[in-house]
Amino acid sequence: xxxxxxxxxxYANDAELVGQFLSWTEGALTELRELTxxxxxxxxxxxxxxxxxxxxxxxxxxxxxxFDYSLMTEAGASLCNYIKKLEDGATASxxxxxxxxxxxxxxxxxxxxxxxxxxxxxxxxxxxAMIAEERG
Numbered sequence: 001x002x003x004x005x006x007x008x009x010x011y012a013n014d015a016e017l018v019g020q021f022l023s024w025t026e027g028a029l030t031e032l033r034e035l036t037x038x039x040x041x042x043x044x045x046x047x048x049x050x051x052x053x054x055x056x057x058x059x060x061x062x063x064x065x066x067f068d069y070s071l072m073t074e075a076g077a078s079l080c081n082y083i084k085k086l087e088d089g090a091t092a093s094x095x096x097x098x099x100x101x102x103x104x105x106x107x108x109x110x111x112x113x114x115x116x117x118x119x120x121x122x123x124x125x126x127x128x129a130m131i132a133e134e135r136g
Contacts, residue, residue, distance in 0.1 A: 012068035012113070021067045025108055028056045032101045042091035045083065050092045054083045060104065071116040071123070075103040078127045093134050099127055 011017040035049050035056075043050050061076025063069075079100040083092055103123050107116070116123065 010068065011066050018067050021063060021069075022108065022111075025060060025063075025069075025072070025104075028060060029101070029104055029108060032056050032104065036094065036098050036101050039094040039097065041094050043094065045086040045088070045090050045092055050083060050097075053092075053097055054080060057083075057100065068113045069107065070114055071107050071112055071120045072104060074115070074120075074124050075100055075107070075127065078124065078131070082131050096127075096130050096134055099130055103127065 011021070032053060035053055039049055057076045057079040061073050061080055064072030064074075064076060079097065082096055082100075086092060106112070106123075112120065115121070
C-alpha cells in the first residue's frame, strides 16, 4: 500500500522532479523570508505582502504532498487557513507568519519527507496553538 491516497499522484520517486521541487521551494522560501522580515508586527490582510505570502504558501501547500513533503503541505494549509479566516480589515501577525516560514525552512533544510512523525506533528500543533493565541 502506498503512502498516498488513491486519488493523489506522487512524484516522490522521480529524483529530477523532486530536485526541481526543492529548488523552486528554496526560491519561494527566500522570497517568503524577505517578505516576513520586511513586515510590520501586524499587517493588513489585504496588503500586497500578506497576499503574496498567501500565494506562495498556497503553492507550497499544493505541491508538498506530491513530492512526499506532506509536512510542508500541512504547514502551508495552516498558514493559508490562518490568512483566509482573517476578517476583512483584520491584520495578520508577523509572529504567526514567521513561525510558518521557519517550519518550511527547517523541513527543506533537513529534507524532512513525509509528515515528520511525532516531531512534525508537534510543529503543526505549535502553529495551531500560536494561531489560537492570536485569535484570543
